[in-house]
Amino acid sequence: MITGEIKNKIDRIWDVFWEGGLSNPLTVVEQLTYLLFIKGLDELQSTKEATASMLDLPVDAPVYSDDQRELRWSAFKELEAQQMFSLFTRVDDSNPGIFQFIKNLHGDNDSAFSRYMTDALFQVQSPKMLQRVVEMLDEIPMQDRDTKGDIYEYLLSKIATSGTLGQFRTPRHIIDLMVDLMRPTPQDTIIDPASGSCGFLVSANNYLRNNHKEIFTDGALNHHFNNEMFYGHDMDSTMLRIGAMNMMLHGVENPNIDRRDSLGEENKDENSYSLILANPPFKGALDFEACSKSLLAMCKTKKTELLFLALMIRSLKLGGRCAVIVPDGVLFGSSKAHKQIREQLVEKQNLEGVISMPSGVFKPYAGVSTAILLFTKTDEGGTDKVWFYDMKNDGFSLDDKRAPIEGSDLPDIIKSFHERNNGQDGQSRTAQSFFVPKEEIIENGYDLSINRYKEIVYEEVQYDEPEIILDRIDSLEKDIVAGVSELREMVKNK
Structure with missing residues (x-):
């Protein structure tokens, strides 16, 4: 920064x-x-x-x-x-x-x-x-x-207006969090199907440069890194130009940035990528006629947030991983389509984690409550239990100023996720992170909102007897009357 x-x-x-x-x-x-x-x-x-x-x-x-x-x-x-x-x-x-x-x-x-x-x-x-x-x-x-x-990220942060379909800039620290959770490898093929300025791809590029130096020394890996690893789709020509130059300024020679309606029939991506990182638009609705028939077969809806989830499942290779930001409504929505996509994630894929984020994360652009879904494509299930984390502090104030503050949960989120299978099974539901078994999620209609499962501890507050409280009020009233009288005397003698 x-x-x-x-x-x-x-x-x-x-x-x-x-x-x-x-x-x-x-x-x-x-x-x-x-x-x-x-x-x-x-x-x-x-x-x-x-x-x-x-x-x-x-x-x-x-x-x-x-x-x-x-x-x-x-x-x-x-x-x-x-x-x-x-x-x-x-x-x-x-x-x-x-x-x-x-x-x-x-x-x-x-x-x-x-x-x-x-x-x-x-x-x-x-x-x-x-x-x-x-x-x-x-x-x-x-x-x-x-x-x-x-410098470039700071310039992009000045784009403070959201688009007509709900596109807005994802904060860099949230992007970096998702990349750290997924830990890209030199063999990955990575896509953001709503790429905008390519922030997720740039962060993945930086992670690989810092953690996998072999991409510089191995000829095949270097070729893959510069030509075949990074993919981004968007509909806005200006953002495509900015995204392509953003990638090139960050050292990727030939990124695959394409103008494409990711949800349209023209997009044939299927079993194509090993890693998806995205914050797709989730506002408004699409025309059925303009949407891919294969996506509608998975989830018949006009809601873009649900269709993008269907797209990600379709686009991933078997064993591919995904970290995606969704509005809270995806987690608990009661429509048939909402339940259908959640059932798909729990029953047919391996849903690994749900990170609940505070509503101020996207200010000043929007105050919507969101979550990060983490899953692996298997097409044969594999979800035994789901790891939940209640993010309270992302390192910035939750007002429009978004000023840096101490106590960020992000390092703990990364540590807890990667160590989630090491003794966290018995963790209390009052803790910031805990597991919920698949059976319980099914019983709750595949509800994935953390408030459904988190236990809140209420502290009993002891109050004084009413007579004691009234005596205090009487004493305060006498003090006030005495003070007013003293002021009157001071005014008279002035």
Whole structure:
């Protein structure tokens, strides 16, 4: 998380965009993403050149040719405002400007980047504004991948409006929690079917970099990591562009980010992925005609939150794992479709855990109560008992400010989940985490809400006798009367 001087600099850059007439937060993030990406390309080229020089070899897969020197950040940042702006906006197939260059970066390759840059627009209208932003970005040290990622996550946090179908940004610490619970491996094939800015995929990428260094030394694993591991689907072209660049800025060369209606008939994914991480939209309803028939066969409903669960079950390979955020209504809803999807999870899959989250986790975007479902696809059952955890503190206040506070439950959640089979069977239902046997869940109509099973201990409060309380009131009243009289005397003698 960025703080202090760097955060203040990013805020000042944001203000420059607003002063220049770009008031849509998503547009500002998109334009800043282009500039960060251009700066990153120059840094990548410099690294390649340094390596080639050290080994006395030609530059491997250079980003820029020798005659494209003027398009590099280190070159154009020195230009005066109008020259810089003209270079950015020049459209010439034989001699492209900076923005045309990045739009065509992958040429005719069918990469996520080339697909979603096709209709990208450079919306910085003023040469002076462009020069100011370039100068301010140049002052921020971004060579370190973590710093660059933190800056980008901070920019995304400024997208504070939710979409029409209930999409909103998942807090980074909740994303990291879910990734730590799932522990991705170098062999995994990971998807977020409602990927947005690709926060879950970026977090999984960071986890693998920190915990599985073999992805850098093993050629097959490295190829899988850069080309075949990460998948994301979304319907919004702007978010697809931001997501693809977010992945590339975090070191994934060719992520599979596609424009796709995950719930539509066009999506044929079945037994395809070993890990799903997602916070799908859960607001509104879909037209039956637009929805995949195979999903409706599993769960006949218009509710997106239930259909996404059906999609995840269908999309996982046998043995595949899933961590998904759902609204509380999924856990206890009484409709046939609600019960149908919960029965599917309990009876045909291995439902491992339910983490109840406080309603303030998604503020200021929404105050909805949510939970995290953790399950493994088996198609043959396997649920003997379900682990429940009552999250009370996620490390931030539960108001709109979401200020950091002490006492986060997240480290304990991770520890308790991975050690859940080591002596937690007999844990009291009054504890923060406990098991509920499958039979009890069935008896309760497959209800998965923690309040159905958690026991609350009520402390008996001892009150004084009424006569004693009345005597105290009399004494207080006399004190008040005496005080008023004293004040009157003070006023008279003034």
